Amino acid sequence: METKNSPHGTITDNNHAALWHGRFAEGPDAAAVEFETSIHVDERMALDDIHGSQAHAAMLAKQGIISVEENRAIQEGLSSIEKDLSSGALSIDYSAEDIHSFVEATLTDRIGDPGRKLHTGRSRNDQIALDERLYLRRVIPDLQKAIVSLIKTLTNIAENHKSSLLTGYTHMQHAQPGSLAQHLCAWAFMLMRDVERLSDSLKRVSLSPLGSGALMGSTLPLDREAVAKELGFEGATYNSLDSVSDRDYCIEFTSDFAILQQHLSRMCEEVVLWSTTEFGFINLSEKWSTGSSIMPQKKNPDFAELIRGRTGKVYGDLINLLVMMKGLPLAYDRDMQEDKAPLFEALDCVQGNVIVFEAMIASAEWNLPKMEESCFGGFANATDVADYLVRKGMPFRVAHGVSAKCVRLAIDSGLSAIEDLKLEDMKKISDLIEEDIFDCITPRACMEGRKTIGGPGAIDRQIEVLKSFCGKF
Numbered sequence: 398m399e400t401k402n403s404p405h406g407t408i409t410d411n412n413h414a415a416l417w418h419g420r421f422a423e424g425p426d427a428a429a430v431e432f433e434t435s436i437h438v439d440e441r442m443a444l445d446d447i448h449g450s451q452a453h454a455a456m457l458a459k460q461g462i463i464s465v466e467e468n469r470a471i472q473e474g475l476s477s478i479e480k481d482l483s484s485g486a487l488s489i490d491y492s493a494e495d496i497h498s499f500v501e502a503t504l505t506d507r508i509g510d511p512g513r514k515l516h517t518g519r520s521r522n523d524q525i526a527l528d529e530r531l532y533l534r535r536v537i538p539d540l541q542k543a544i545v546s547l548i549k550t551l552t553n554i555a556e557n558h559k560s561s562l563l564t565g566y567t568h569m570q571h572a573q574p575g576s577l578a579q580h581l582c583a584w585a586f587m588l589m590r591d592v593e594r595l596s597d598s599l600k601r602v603s604l605s606p607l608g609s610g611a612l613m614g615s616t617l618p619l620d621r622e623a624v625a626k627e628l629g630f631e632g633a634t635y636n637s638l639d640s641v642s643d644r645d646y647c648i649e650f651t652s653d654f655a656i657l658q659q660h661l662s663r664m665c666e667e668v669v670l671w672s673t674t675e676f677g678f679i680n681l682s683e684k685w686s687t688g689s690s691i692m693p694q695k696k697n698p699d700f701a702e703l704i705r706g707r708t709g710k711v712y713g714d715l716i717n718l719l720v721m722m723k724g725l726p727l728a729y730d731r732d733m734q735e736d737k738a739p740l741f742e743a744l745d746c747v748q749g750n751v752i753v754f755e756a757m758i759a760s761a762e763w764n765l766p767k768m769e770e771s772c773f774g775g776f777a778n779a780t781d782v783a784d785y786l787v788r789k790g791m792p793f794r795v796a797h798g799v800s801a802k803c804v805r806l807a808i809d810s811g812l813s814a815i816e817d818l819k820l821e822d823m824k825k826i827s828d829l830i831e832e833d834i835f836d837c838i839t840p841r842a843c844m845e846g847r848k849t850i851g852g853p854g855a856i857d858r859q860i861e862v863l864k865s866f867c868g869k870f
């Protein structure tokens with residue numbers, strides 16, 4: 398490491414020493430360096446770090462803290478770093494402690510002294526909080542777009558299957574007749590909430606922490622509001638101590654990811670179940686299935702299983718963050734460096750899962766006769782028998798009993814459906830039952846008759862809501 402005299406005193410020429418090396422007589426142990434660096438994880442925020450630094454330097458110049466020329470050199474230097482990183486002319490130096498150190502050192506290598514002014518009025522504590530927020534604001538819309546694309550695919554399939562019968566289950570027992578469209582729209586509405594939840598969380602990263610410094614702000618006349626606006630934020634955060642201690646947004650987004658992952662996992666469970674020989678509702682394409690090394694006949698739903706199987710990772714990431722932050726005193730503690738790995742892992746995981754699920758479901762075939770068959774044989778129209786009697790004036794509780802007796806009689810007579818009973822036998826249970834009951838309790842009549850908002854007989858309205866939601870993205 399060379400030293401030289403400058404008008405500002407002795408400065409080192411080694412721009413790549415740790416940013417804090419000045420206080421230390423001895424360099425750190427190599428193993429210590431390896432243990433504490435975070436560049437392998439935070440390198441993905443390089444762009445955000447550069448943009449944050451550019452806005453910071455511009456503000457410093459506007460406030461007269463650095464000169465116009467120094468700012469120009471910093472802007473050009475940072476732009477050249479951005480360009481070279483994206484072209485591959487510059488690669489990340491993994492011996493740097495973190496992305497902030499790398500960018501600053503590279504800048505100083507390129508432009509000399511002005512680079513040494515970049516960190517004026519700033520700490521890595523507000524810098525990292527800024528970078529994370531900028532990164533999330535940049536990439537979360539991509540995840541939202543991927544989810545919206547999946548919602549569109551589900552809505553399109555639903556639109557083609559408004560009248561494709563599919564029974565609904567509760568407790569995995571036949572419950573009431575429904576449609577494939579109703580089921581796919583149910584998935585779509587789960588996902589719609591995920592998109593909205595992400596938008597809600599984005600509101601909580603709409604303020605900039607830059608200018609909070611290490612923890613107590615700055616004695617320099619920084620214009621926090623201006624730099625915040627420059628970076629597209631609504632304004633500056635309110636309390637410097639809170640701003641550098643806060644990692645709520647990491648937890649909040651990861652909990653959004655965990656809920657999204659829960660939805661995907663439940664959807665995958667149904668895909669796995671539906672692709673069994675027993676159910677046979679869905680036939681996954683060969684492109685999105687795998688085989689067995691020993692059983693030649695196999696076509697396995699591995700992609701649905703892998704998505705389902707990665708739920709542990711995403712839930713684990715959320716617990717990781719919650720526990721890591723638990724009990725940390727204000728302000729910054731190095732524990733907090735551990736926030737990025739789980740945040741990024743969960744994000745990457747759900748984003749990949751959404752994309753794969755869409756490809757898998759879009760290329761699948763639906764076995765309509767099998768689905769229709771599912772509406773028979775499980776007394777799924779028993780509620781409709783009760784509703785029929787209610788329409789004839791019978792109190793629901795009494796009608797429930799009459800329908801139950803019909804089910805009982807069918808089972809005792811070895812029949813698998815209420816409609817297989819003779820009218821005269823049903824009439825013995827209730828003389829309100831007439832010939833017209835048979836038309837009222839076909840699976841199609843039961844499905845189409847459920848016209849209440851949200852029901853399978855009112856699917857057009859659901860499809861409209863989903864389409865207009867997707868249209869906004």
Ligand code: ARG
Binds near residue numbers: 521522525733
């Ligand atoms: N690499 C650090 C992190 O990700 C940046 C902040 C470092 N601050 C500090 N006081 N050591 O958290």
